[in-house]
Amino acid sequence: MSTTAAIALGGNVGDVPQVFMRALARLDQLTEVQLVGRSRNFETRAMGDQAGGTYTNAVALLQTTFTPSQLLCQIQQVEEEFGRERTVPWGPRTLDIDLLSFGHDVITLNSSGGPDAVGDVNTCHHRPLESYRGSLLIPHPGSWYRRFVLDPWCDVSPQFRHPVLGETVREMQKKLRESPLKVSVVGGGEQTLEQLQTAIKAAKLNEKTELADDASDTPATLTFDFRPIDKQTPHLPRSISLTDSPVGFRMAVTILHAVLDEPVPIV
Numbered sequence: 253m254s255t256t257a258a259i260a261l262g263g264n265v266g267d268v269p270q271v272f273m274r275a276l277a278r279l280d281q282l283t284e285v286q287l288v289g290r291s292r293n294f295e296t297r298a299m300g301d302q303a304g305g306t307y308t309n310a311v312a313l314l315q316t317t318f319t320p321s322q323l324l325c326q327i328q329q330v331e332e333e334f335g336r337e338r339t340v341p342w343g344p345r346t347l348d349i350d351l352l353s354f355g356h357d358v359i360t361l362n363s364s365g366g367p368d369a370v371g372d373v374n375t376c377h378h379r380p381l382e383s384y385r386g387s388l389l390i391p392h393p394g395s396w397y398r399r400f401v402l403d404p405w406c407d408v409s410p411q412f413r414h415p416v417l418g419e420t421v422r423e424m425q426k427k428l429r430e431s432p433l434k435v436s437v438v439g440g441g442e443q444t445l446e447q448l449q450t451a452i453k454a455a456k457l458n459e460k461t462e463l464a465d466d467a468s469d470t471p472a473t474l475t476f477d478f479r480p481i482d483k484q485t486p487h488l489p490r491s492i493s494l495t496d497s498p499v500g501f502r503m504a505v506t507i508l509h510a511v512l513d514e515p516v517p518i519v
Contacts, residue, residue, distance in 0.1 A: 254317050256288070258352040258409060259327065260392070260401050261310045265346045266335075268308040269293050269518070275330050275347055276312055282326060289313040291407030294515035296400035299506055309515065311352070311404040320354045324388055327351060352392045352401065356415045359390040391415065396424050396490065397474055397507065403515040417490070427473055428511050432462040435508075436472035438488065439479035440496045448476065451501040452508065460512050474511070476504055 261272050272293065280287040290312040298307055316323055327349045335346040391414055395401050402425040405412070410422040417424065437445050445465055452458050464470050475491040478500065492507060494500035 254315050255355040257314045257316055257320075257323060257354045258405065258412065259312050259314060260350045260352050260395070260404070261312065262307050262348040262350075262400070263346050264298060264305050264307045268346075271334050271347050272308070272310055275334055275349070278330050278333065279314065279326065284317045284322075285326070286315040287312060288315050289408040291404035293518040294400065294404050295518055296515045297509055297513040299398075299400075299510050307400065308518070309400040309404055311401065311408055313408050320351065320357075320359050320388065320390060323354070324351055350392050350395075350401075351388065351390060352395050352405065353412065353415075354390045356413070357390060358415050359388070394510075397428065397492070398510045399425070399428060399513060400510065400515050402428070430473060432460055433474075433508070433511060434462050434464070434470055434472045436464055436466055436468065436470075436475040438466045438475055438477045438491070444478050444496055448501055448504060451505050455505045455508070457505065457508050457512060461508060 261275065263271055276287055276290060279285050291310045294309045296307045296309050298305060314323075318326065331347050331349055392401075395405075396414060396417060402421060405421045406425055410420060412421050413419065414421070414424060419427070437448060442465075445463065449458070449463055452461055452463070462470070464472070473490070475488050477488060477491045477493045478496040479493075481493055492504075494503055
């Protein structure tokens, strides 16, 4: 039985469009994988202080008989073949491939190498990156707020429906294009809100963003959650967990850039 999976490709070192073409051809050579669609390439702003220069991004659709864990293994092998190094988090890279979706399943794959487990996982709740290390969550936990993913994904599968949010790729992209972007802030109190506003203003994103504390009746496009994370922390819809610190505020600005920056198609 075959399944359609969506993958996101990114890179900013070397001839990235050529690398994309060769990497997809490499995957398509596998007996268990067939390339059935790919987007245009898009130029996007680098995400993170250490990410380097402008990125090229794309999305491709694969028809596969692999399990999610098997497909992930093949993807990581292809990344390594094309010089992917993981020495700096969100650092410059020749090729980065993320598994965005696998059919319409919600999947948690743990780091023990055990069988794939399908469970009730709210993948809209973005926890700090270190808590994902060694595991795989599908749909990709950052896919719903990253324009550099959603814009190329709209090229190949705009009607794919996110199995947790219940919205299509096109609907998720359209929501993020509303101006100003409405952001709810949970936890941390008034001082946290003020510090976040200062960070957003310093990044010159204040005119594009409307912040409100959790008491607001204004529907938010996304929520920044500054509460300590533990097993009792409820998973809020479209929430992104951040530390109540300068590092957390910088991360919030990075995420806002990923939401607000317009990817440019490469003709």
